[in-house]
Amino acid sequence: MQLIDIGVNLTNASFARIQPEVLERAYAAGVCQLLLTGTSIDGTEQALELCEQLDETAVRLFATAGVHPHSASDWNADSEQRLRALLAHPRLRAVGECGLDFNRDFSPRAQQEKVFERHLALAVEHRLPVFIHERDANQRLLEILKDYRDHLTAAVVHCFTGEQQALFSYLDLDLHIGITGWICDERRGTHLHPLVREIPRGRLMLESDAPYLLPRSLRPKPKHGRNEPAYLPEVLRAVALHRGETEADLAQHTTACARTFFALPVIEETVVEENR
Ligand SMILES: [Zn+2]
Numbered sequence: 016m017q018l019i020d021i022g023v024n025l026t027n028a029s030f031a032r033i034q035p036e037v038l039e040r041a042y043a044a045g046v047c048q049l050l051l052t053g054t055s056i057d058g059t060e061q062a063l064e065l066c067e068q069l070d071e072t073a074v075r076l077f078a079t080a081g082v083h084p085h086s087a088s089d090w091n092a093d094s095e096q097r098l099r100a101l102l103a104h105p106r107l108r109a110v111g112e113c114g115l116d117f118n119r120d121f122s123p124r125a126q127q128e129k130v131f132e133r134h135l136a137l138a139v140e141h142r143l144p145v146f147i148h149e150r151d152a153n154q155r156l157l158e159i160l161k162d163y164r165d166h167l168t169a170a171v172v173h174c175f176t177g178e179q180q181a182l183f184s185y186l187d188l189d190l191h192i193g194i195t196g197w198i199c200d201e202r203r204g205t206h207l208h209p210l211v212r213e214i215p216r217g218r219l220m221l222e223s224d225a226p227y228l229l230p231r232s233l234r235p236k237p238k239h240g241r242n243e244p245a246y247l248p249e250v251l252r253a254v255a256l257h258r259g260e261t262e263a264d265l266a267q268h269t270t271a272c273a274r275t276f277f278a279l280p281v282i283e284e285t286v287v288e289e290n291r
Pocket residue numbers: 112147148149173174
C-alpha cells in the first residue's frame with residue numbers, strides 16, 4: 016500500500032534535527048511521498064532545502080510555496096519576487112499554503128484577502144495548483160476564488176473541517192478536498208463522518224498536517240504528543256470506515272489523486288518494500 020501525505024510541516028521546530036527519523040518512520044508506514052508545506056517565504060526556502068538534503072533520489076519529497084494567512088501582515092515589497100523565484104524550483108509543486116483564516120484573525124482580513132489574491136495570480140501565471148487554507152471564511156474565499164477559478168489548473172482546500180454547505184460549495188467549484196486527523200477527533204470532528212462520503216473519488220486526498228492534529232483515536236498514544244506523517248494510516252482508517260471503502264481501495268485512489276494533482280513520479284512498489 017502506498018500513501019501520499021499532501022501536507023506536512025517538516026520545517027516546524029518540533030521536527031528540528033529529527034527529520035531523517037521522522038521520514039524513515041513515514042516510509043516504513045507506507046507513506047512513500049510527502050509534500051512539505053511552505054507557510055512563509057523563509058519556511059519555503061527551508062522546505063526546499065530539506066527536499067534536496069533528505070531525498071537525493073528526488074522522487075519522495077516535494078514542497079509548496081506560500082505565505083499562511085496568519086502571516087499575511089509579513090507580506091512586503093520583496094515577497095512577490097521571492098515567491099516567484101521559488102516557484103521555479105524543480106521540487107516545487109504548488110502555490111500555498113495560502114488563503115483566509117477568520118477564526119484566529121492573526122492578520123487583518125483585508126490584508127489576508129490581498130495576499131491570497133497575489134497567490135492566486137501567481138498560480139495562474141505559473142500554471143501551478145493551489146494549496147488553500149480556510150477557517151471560518153467560506154463565503155469570502157468563494158467570492159475571491161470565483162474570479163480566478165477558470166484560469167487555475169487545480170486547487171485543494173486542505174484540512175477541510177467545515178460543514179456540508181461549505182463542502183458542496185467547494186465541490187461545485189471543482190476543487191479538491193484534503194482530510195486530516197480532524198476526522199479522528201470525537202469532540203469536534205464527528206460532523207465529517209457523513210460528509211467524507213460526499214467527496215468523489217479523484218477529488219479526495221489525505222494529509223497529516225503534522226506536527227499538528229495528532230489523531231485522537233491513535234493507540235497507543237505517542238509519548239512525545241506530536242503528530243507525524245507515520246500516523247497517516249490512522250486517518251486512512253477513519254476515512255475508509257466512514258466512506259464504506261476498504262483501506263486498500265481508499266489508499267489506491269487518494270494516492271493516484273495526489274500523484275496527478277501534484278505531478279509526482281510513480282514509485283515502484285519494490286522500492287517501497289525495500290524501505291520497510
Ligand atoms: Zn492550514
